[in-house]
């Protein structure tokens with residue numbers, strides 16, 4: 120029997136005949152049931168010559184040892200023996216995000232020294248929702264396209280037989296990501312009644328997803344729309360905040376984008392909206408707080424003179440003499456802080472210059488807007 124061990128899956132259990140060699144029928148410590156014992160125990164001779172309990176004990180231990188070694192090579196219980204037949208094992212179940220890829224496991228096995236060929240197939244539920252880069256590869260790459268659940272089968276073939284098994288594939292929706300909202304204001308500060316332009320953008324790795332968007336402007340107004348799958352992911356919007364008696368007000372703008380699988384993304388931006396008078400006062404306050412080092416000479420004088428000039432601007436704005444206000448701002452104040460003819464600059468600090476010029480340009484633009492409305 121030991122000569123055919125391994126053929127047809129047989130295993131020879133050795134050590135049993137050697138153990139019985141000194142425990143035979145005639146031995147004092149015998150492992151065989153004697154004729155006398157059969158008659159004494161059961162009243163006849165039937166069953167004599169088979170192992171007694173000691174013999175069975177030895178055979179049992181040897182068999183169990185062999186079985187354990189066979190099922191768990193090296194007695195490693197975490198590493199069971201591979202099956203003795205061709206097996207298709209597609210791994211899984213798999214979960215993949217839309218727009219992402221994973222490499223498939225393939226634990227298929229043949230006990231024979233045979234090359235295997237593979238054929239992976241996605242079920243109809245996953246048609247256009249997932250794809251394989253190579254359905255005949257051992258470990259193809261599975262890409263998620265849109266949320267869906269279906270099955271994935273693997274057929275393996277060796278030189279004589281084939282086997283097939285399936286697993287589950289789930290493609291999970293990814294919600295849109297809304298990027299920070301941009302505005303066209305200086306330091307997120309705008310003016311009443313003059314439209315503010317907002318730009319928002321979003322990403323969604325689901326190339327088949329359609330979207331809806333919702334702009335909320337923070338004053339109760341909103342704008343919404345639908346986007347087909349191939350639409351631009353950049354959204355623009357414009358909104359004017361109506362003056363309602365307060366010189367200054369803050370609004371929180373939100374852009375929410377929802378995909379056709381109820382995935383949602385959102386971003387927010389806060390803007391300050393004020394009157395031209397309020398902006399002139401802010402500029403006056405800014406100049407008042409500048410340290411002496413920001414001025415070219417006699418800081419106290421230059422500071423007070425600029426503040427007085429801004430007071431004149433304020434009076435012109437109050438009187439709706441917007442052209443006068445702009446002339447003052449551009450040709451009497453801005454030129455003293457624009458760095459173009461440095462010898463004429465009263466404010467010489469670079470950061471302060473940039474801030475004052477940007478501020479004045481925004482106010483001038485707004486006053487022109489008001490002029491156009493008058």
Ligand SMILES: [Ca+2]
Nearest residue numbers: 266292325380
């Ligand atoms: Ca989707």
Ligand SMILES: [Ca+2]
Nearest residue numbers: 293325328378
């Ligand atoms: Ca999506």
